[in-house]
Amino acid sequence: MKPKFEITKKDRKTNARAGVIKTPHGNILTPAFFPVGTKGTVKGLTPEQIKEIGVEAVLANTYHLHLRPGENIVSRLGGLAKFMNWNGPARNASANVAGGPTMTDSGGFQVFSLGVAMETGQAKLLREDVQEEGKPRLNKITEEGVTFQSHIDGSTHKLTSESSIEIQEKLGADLIVAFDDLESPTYSEARTRESLELTKKWLLRSHKAHRSPNQLLYGVTHGGQFEGLRRESAEFVDKHFDAIALGGAHSSKKNLYDVVEWTVVNVSEEKPRHQLGVGEVDDIFEIIERGIDTFDCVIPTRLGRMGHVFVSPPIGNRKNRFRYDITKAKFEKDPKPIDPKCQCYVCGSFTRAYINHLFRARELLAYTLATYHNVWFINDLTKRIRQSILQNNFQALKKSWI
Amino acid sequence: MKPKFEITKKDRKTNARAGVIKTPHGNILTPAFFPVGTKGTVKGLTPEQIKEIGVEAVLANTYHLHLRPGENIVSRLGGLAKFMNWNGPARNASANVAGGPTMTDSGGFQVFSLGVAMETGQAKLLREDVQEEGKPRLNKITEEGVTFQSHIDGSTHKLTSESSIEIQEKLGADLIVAFDDLESPTYSEARTRESLELTKKWLLRSHKAHRSPNQLLYGVTHGGQFEGLRRESAEFVDKHFDAIALGGAHSSKKNLYDVVEWTVVNVSEEKPRHQLGVGEVDDIFEIIERGIDTFDCVIPTRLGRMGHVFVSPPIGNRKNRFRYDITKAKFEKDPKPIDPKCQCYVCGSFTRAYINHLFRARELLAYTLATYHNVWFINDLTKRIRQSILQNNFQALKKSWI
Numbered sequence: 001m002k003p004k005f006e007i008t009k010k011d012r013k014t015n016a017r018a019g020v021i022k023t024p025h026g027n028i029l030t031p032a033f034f035p036v037g038t039k040g041t042v043k044g045l046t047p048e049q050i051k052e053i054g055v056e057a058v059l060a061n062t063y064h065l066h067l068r069p070g071e072n073i074v075s076r077l078g079g080l081a082k083f084m085n086w087n088g089p090a091r092n093a094s095a096n097v098a099g100g101p102t103m104t105d106s107g108g109f110q111v112f113s114l115g116v117a118m119e120t121g122q123a124k125l126l127r128e129d130v131q132e133e134g135k136p137r138l139n140k141i142t143e144e145g146v147t148f149q150s151h152i153d154g155s156t157h158k159l160t161s162e163s164s165i166e167i168q169e170k171l172g173a174d175l176i177v178a179f180d181d182l183e184s185p186t187y188s189e190a191r192t193r194e195s196l197e198l199t200k201k202w203l204l205r206s207h208k209a210h211r212s213p214n215q216l217l218y219g220v221t222h223g224g225q226f227e228g229l230r231r232e233s234a235e236f237v238d239k240h241f242d243a244i245a246l247g248g249a250h251s252s253k254k255n256l257y258d259v260v261e262w263t264v265v266n267v268s269e270e271k272p273r274h275q276l277g278v279g280e281v282d283d284i285f286e287i288i289e290r291g292i293d294t295f296d297c298v299i300p301t302r303l304g305r306m307g308h309v310f311v312s313p314p315i316g317n318r319k320n321r322f323r324y325d326i327t328k329a330k331f332e333k334d335p336k337p338i339d340p341k342c343q344c345y346v347c348g349s350f351t352r353a354y355i356n357h358l359f360r361a362r363e364l365l366a367y368t369l370a371t372y373h374n375v376w377f378i379n380d381l382t383k384r385i386r387q388s389i390l391q392n393n394f395q396a397l398k399k400s401w402i
Numbered sequence: 403m404k405p406k407f408e409i410t411k412k413d414r415k416t417n418a419r420a421g422v423i424k425t426p427h428g429n430i431l432t433p434a435f436f437p438v439g440t441k442g443t444v445k446g447l448t449p450e451q452i453k454e455i456g457v458e459a460v461l462a463n464t465y466h467l468h469l470r471p472g473e474n475i476v477s478r479l480g481g482l483a484k485f486m487n488w489n490g491p492a493r494n495a496s497a498n499v500a501g502g503p504t505m506t507d508s509g510g511f512q513v514f515s516l517g518v519a520m521e522t523g524q525a526k527l528l529r530e531d532v533q534e535e536g537k538p539r540l541n542k543i544t545e546e547g548v549t550f551q552s553h554i555d556g557s558t559h560k561l562t563s564e565s566s567i568e569i570q571e572k573l574g575a576d577l578i579v580a581f582d583d584l585e586s587p588t589y590s591e592a593r594t595r596e597s598l599e600l601t602k603k604w605l606l607r608s609h610k611a612h613r614s615p616n617q618l619l620y621g622v623t624h625g626g627q628f629e630g631l632r633r634e635s636a637e638f639v640d641k642h643f644d645a646i647a648l649g650g651a652h653s654s655k656k657n658l659y660d661v662v663e664w665t666v667v668n669v670s671e672e673k674p675r676h677q678l679g680v681g682e683v684d685d686i687f688e689i690i691e692r693g694i695d696t697f698d699c700v701i702p703t704r705l706g707r708m709g710h711v712f713v714s715p716p717i718g719n720r721k722n723r724f725r726y727d728i729t730k731a732k733f734e735k736d737p738k739p740i741d742p743k744c745q746c747y748v749c750g751s752f753t754r755a756y757i758n759h760l761f762r763a764r765e766l767l768a769y770t771l772a773t774y775h776n777v778w779f780i781n782d783l784t785k786r787i788r789q790s791i792l793q794n795n796f797q798a799l800k801k802s803w804i
Contacts, residue, residue: 044766
């Protein structure tokens with residue numbers, strides 16, 4: 001069964017919509033946040049905790065799983081969902097579905113990222129994906145694809161449209177992504193067009209290579225910060241694919257929102273739209289308002305491990321980006337929960353003082369608790385936005401937050 | 403209410419017994435294994451997971467909690483159990499008890515350990531407690547107590563019988579331990595006697611300093627490997643204390659078992675007996691058979707984090723110490739659970755291949771899953787031994803294991 005998207009309700013005043021993506025591993029209620037489980041685990045959480053949080057689907061990285069343990073092992077063990085024992089949201093249990101919904105990316109971002117990061121000075125933006133890097137890799141890009149060195153053992157690998165799709169078929173996620181070139185926010189329009197042309201070729205080859213009847217293949221839109229290229233890319237992807245992933249580079253938050261607008265008006269309404277790698281609180285409201293159905297982001301997990309925890313208004317606001325650093329000395333004796341308004345397990349069970357202690361003592365539980373809270377926070381916010389769309393009060397909810 | 407011990411059933415052929423320690427934070431069914439939560443957290447596990455495992459009580463280290471976050475902060479936040487949100491075994495919930503049973507040690511072992519370890523070459527035995535050490539500490543031992551430097555900031559602290567008890571009162575565990583000198587297995591009998599005499603003085607001062615009506619104070623038996631000293635120490639502790647903790651050094655496994663025998667015959671039957679820091683599978687059978695009620699051990703947690711996981715017979719046996727290294731390449735594709743006979747969450751949910759992958763990728767979940775399984779394994783074994791005592795088949799259970 002091929003995953004299928006249905007729109008349940010459209011917001012009256014904006015492009016926001018609530019819907020459902022029906023997959024062989026259960027339904028994804030949208031708008032939905034996909035936490036990132038890079039190597040087949042959302043860092044610090046058991047799949048039971050992910051379920052308890054109410055997560056709809058998990059995104060894993062093709063690049064990492066290809067290098068270790070390898071797609072053949074994942075496939076032999078039943079595919080990504082079964083491999084990591086992710087059984088989806090609690091409502092799946094009654095549906096007797098084996099495994100929960102998952103998505104994989106194309107691997108392209110990771111293959112390119114260090115090279116581009118070094119070229120453009122964007123390395124700090126890419127920490128999550130290249131965190132194991134000790135030294136620069138030599139990546140060679142040709143029209144055929146990318147030859148790169150493993151960050152684990154230095155061995156040489158090649159990723160192409162065809163191999164990316166083949167790996168993703170073996171990993172067995174429900175939602176997969178076509179292979180694309182990586183563009184940089186520092187590229188000129190001419191250089192961005194060059195990249196877009198290569199991406200178009202790779203997308204078509206990905207589409208041709210895609211055979212699995214149970215996976216929905218997302219084409220990726222590119223075009224950097226440039227309206228003309230973005231519109232062209234959106235039309236191209238919409239012409240060839242049944243699902244739209246918004247990728248590529250942006251020059252600012254405003255540009256990100258503009259890009260969503262330029263894209264959405266140029267793709268078919270009935271196709272699901274996934275925003276790759278975005279997920280600050282304000283971004284979530286803005287992209288959903290403009291018609292995004294799903295998005296993945298490492299911010300809740302990565303920042304959680306650093307001790308940066310999310311907090312609701314009025315403590316949280318646009319200026320502090322709805323978060324604070326719980327490792328600071330001022331929380332040493334604080335008996336309050338991370339977020340007094342939060343209903344999650346962590347906020348119902350632990351004080352800021354205890355979590356502060358755990359971070360200072362570098363205890364494993366620190367990373368688990370902060371990650372749990374952050375994923376819960378972003379997931380819950382997304383679910384509340386879904387509810388607000390269903391109940392015709394999206395604008396009121398947005399106003400109360402930002 | 404002072405914790406109170408009751409014997410439920412005595413084994414007909416051995417000194418093994420099943421009982422209950424009633425504490426202000428709920429009952430501890432014995433024999434019981436206490437996992438170690440050094441700094442107020444069993445490394446890698448949430449208190450919900452500890453409860454799910456069925457743990458009876460958690461032991462924390464006075465030394466570590468004194469240095470960080472400090473006993474005053476723990477006290478202000480409701481004491482150790484509440485601080486870490488440990489609510490005890492599931493049956494506690496219905497009893498409406500706030501917090502679960504806990505124990506703290508005296509801090510003596512950690513204060514001394516690095517000094518003695520360096521003197522005797524036993525450093526590798528002490529990894530857990532001194533793992534954060536980067537450099538030797540200068541500890542000064544006088545009859546008054548021990549002056550030592552914090553491993554965190556180098557500040558100078560003094561631990562005495564009086565301050566140990568005061569700190570433990572503030573930490574608020576149900577079961578606490580009197581301050582003792584540390585003896586080494588390399589000591590001569592004369593040197594061990596010297597240490598024993600100092601321990602006696604410190605025990606009496608600890609006893610005198612102890613005032614809290616809700617805490618049960620364990621006296622600690624010493625005397626190294628020497629039968630005469632051990633018998634003398636047991637009588638001394640029995641004369642002054644309502645609970646017996648077996649401490650000190652041993653020269654071998656056989657000597658450990660002999661020491662338990664020499665001690666048990668010289669203390670009152672109705673007093674609870676705690677074996678400090680012992681917990682290999684064979685040791686557990688042997689010490690319970692000789693009359694031990696409770697014991698704490700870092701082996702399940704420490705080894706778990708290294709990837710050494712426990713396994714039942716017939717895979718597990720005395721020779722492999724009932725465990726194996728799951729990080730080995732041969733488990734890379736193994737679809738079996740860690741222990742095919744184990745009923746725990748981890749064995750019911752994950753393959754060896756997945757856990758092997760998590761360890762190789764250094765994912766946080768690796769430490770959580772291996773720790774969960776190991777604590778479950780040792781806790782379940784101890785509970786099965788309890789059942790066997792109640793059902794008059796302890797010897798048969800022991801025979802089926804070792």
